[in-house]
Amino acid sequence: MAKKVLAWVIVVSLGMVLTVGCGRREPPPRGQQKIAVVISTLNNPWFVVLKDAAKARAEELGYKADVFDSQNSPATEAAHFDTIIGGKYAAILFNPTDAEGSIASVQRAKDAGIPTFCMDREISASDVAVSQILSDNFSGCVALGEYFVRRLGEKGNYVELLGLLGDNNTRNRSDGFHSVVDHYPGLKMVAQQSADFDRTKAMEVMESILQAHPDINAVFCGNDAMAMGAYRALVTAGKDKQVMVFGFDGATDVIDEIRAGRIAATGMQFPKTMAKTAAKYADEYLRGRRDFPQKVPVAVELVSRENIHKFTAYGRSE
Amino acid sequence: MRRNHFVYVIVAAALIAVLGSSLEFRRLDEKRAEERASRFSPAEYARDFWDNRLQTALTNLAATDALVRLFNTDMTAAVRLGRTLGQSRVHAYLLQGEGRITAVEKDGLLLSVATDDPAPEVFLCTGSYVSGNAIRDASGLVDVSTFFRHDEVQPHQRRDQPDCRTGSHCTVSRGDTEGGDERELHRCV
Numbered sequence: 001m002a003k004k005v006l007a008w009v010i011v012v013s014l015g016m017v018l019t020v021g022c023g024r025r026e027p028p029p030r031g032q033q034k035i036a037v038v039i040s041t042l043n044n045p046w047f048v049v050l051k052d053a054a055k056a057r058a059e060e061l062g063y064k065a066d067v068f069d070s071q072n073s074p075a076t077e078a079a080h081f082d083t084i085i086g087g088k089y090a091a092i093l094f095n096p097t098d099a100e101g102s103i104a105s106v107q108r109a110k111d112a113g114i115p116t117f118c119m120d121r122e123i124s125a126s127d128v129a130v131s132q133i134l135s136d137n138f139s140g141c142v143a144l145g146e147y148f149v150r151r152l153g154e155k156g157n158y159v160e161l162l163g164l165l166g167d168n169n170t171r172n173r174s175d176g177f178h179s180v181v182d183h184y185p186g187l188k189m190v191a192q193q194s195a196d197f198d199r200t201k202a203m204e205v206m207e208s209i210l211q212a213h214p215d216i217n218a219v220f221c222g223n224d225a226m227a228m229g230a231y232r233a234l235v236t237a238g239k240d241k242q243v244m245v246f247g248f249d250g251a252t253d254v255i256d257e258i259r260a261g262r263i264a265a266t267g268m269q270f271p272k273t274m275a276k277t278a279a280k281y282a283d284e285y286l287r288g289r290r291d292f293p294q295k296v297p298v299a300v301e302l303v304s305r306e307n308i309h310k311f312t313a314y315g316r317s318e
Numbered sequence: 319m320r321r322n323h324f325v326y327v328i329v330a331a332a333l334i335a336v337l338g339s340s341l342e343f344r345r346l347d348e349k350r351a352e353e354r355a356s357r358f359s360p361a362e363y364a365r366d367f368w369d370n371r372l373q374t375a376l377t378n379l380a381a382t383d384a385l386v387r388l389f390n391t392d393m394t395a396a397v398r399l400g401r402t403l404g405q406s407r408v409h410a411y412l413l414q415g416e417g418r419i420t421a422v423e424k425d426g427l428l429l430s431v432a433t434d435d436p437a438p439e440v441f442l443c444t445g446s447y448v449s450g451n452a453i454r455d456a457s458g459l460v461d462v463s464t465f466f467r468h469d470e471v472q473p474h475q476r477r478d479q480p481d482c483r484t485g486s487h488c489t490v491s492r493g494d495t496e497g498g499d500e501r502e503l504h505r506c507v
Contacts, residue, residue, distance in 0.1 A: 136403070139451050180447070183447040184447075293462075293463050294462075295404075295462040295463045295465070296405065297403055297404035297405070297462055298404055298406070299402075299405065299406030299407065
């Protein structure tokens, strides 16, 4: 009888030791931990810079970093999250495809114990991602709007090309711009269309708009890819000298065109700053920090012919 | 037959009890009024910020002339006194002081605030429309994390909102990229 009791005690004790041992399982060393870098699209050079900076910083911090391209498709993005959750990644550096549609994926990662850090684009929820590091798009476009008003002398006809309609950045940029420009009755918006942040589509849309409105003075575009597309359409129509083009991003080709005096201005975002901050936050989270700000706005700076010498593509010259 | 009716009555009563407890009938206009009341109102937020919350920040203002001198002698200390929202190179300050108007331009006034230097150091924006987020950033009273969406924290100034031109205080933000020019003035709104 005593032997039987002893045997039970040993079995139960072993079970408890195993259970407690499993609960306290140490995470793998950082060199073996994986961080997923999920990017909305790699067709746009701006996002390639964001991806490269996030991956490089995560690797510098001692993690293995894998990149996932969502190709602007929420379905592809959701499938990536399945892979990431199944692959036991330690954290996700995330550039969402859709402010609303991406929430469910981030929630699934959270439920699986994987923290997500949004970069550049936000999701419309404040308690799912650990932190969201975002360009201050509204303020950046206030500055662009003020410059736009000055360059046009407070009067003229203009066109606005919007980005992806499901992306909050599209609205923030447009709202910031209009919060200034709409106060000047001499400035008339003759057309406003989406070109999905895409250069080719922007060129097609602009060609079509020019047929109906040949007498415009300026084009405000929600990103630099569309600014380049619109500029190409204006060159083809022979109107590039009379129409001012304004972009947003600080991409290589637009910075070059501002320097050459062919594009009026852009709003410089800092993708490397956002990506590095996200990677740093992920590392700190994995080391135990929990008090992260939900939103971290990163200032956008106006780049024009007056201060172009201080800037290079995707950042400042210094 | 009577037994079947009895069963139907009991089943119907059970269904009514179950469905009845999960349904609620209310007047549509009451429901809409409730939704309106709970919805975020940028205009009300801005009004409350201006009338109530901002007043608390106006009790501890930096002296404009002292800050301008600090910009010229110890930029690190001057930057430390300012506030930024998130990650930014632009620093914002809540200031008070007196100055001499040296010129009147279309969009504002050039002011000299340092008594030992007649050259203007400050540009006070008084254009037909004063835009920007200097007050949001300088007061330190707005936490963007408390907002559901990023754009909700950006209440833009409307024509019918109070104009800081009439106040005795001004907000200064300093940064060479503001407005895109190289003006070495401190921009007040």
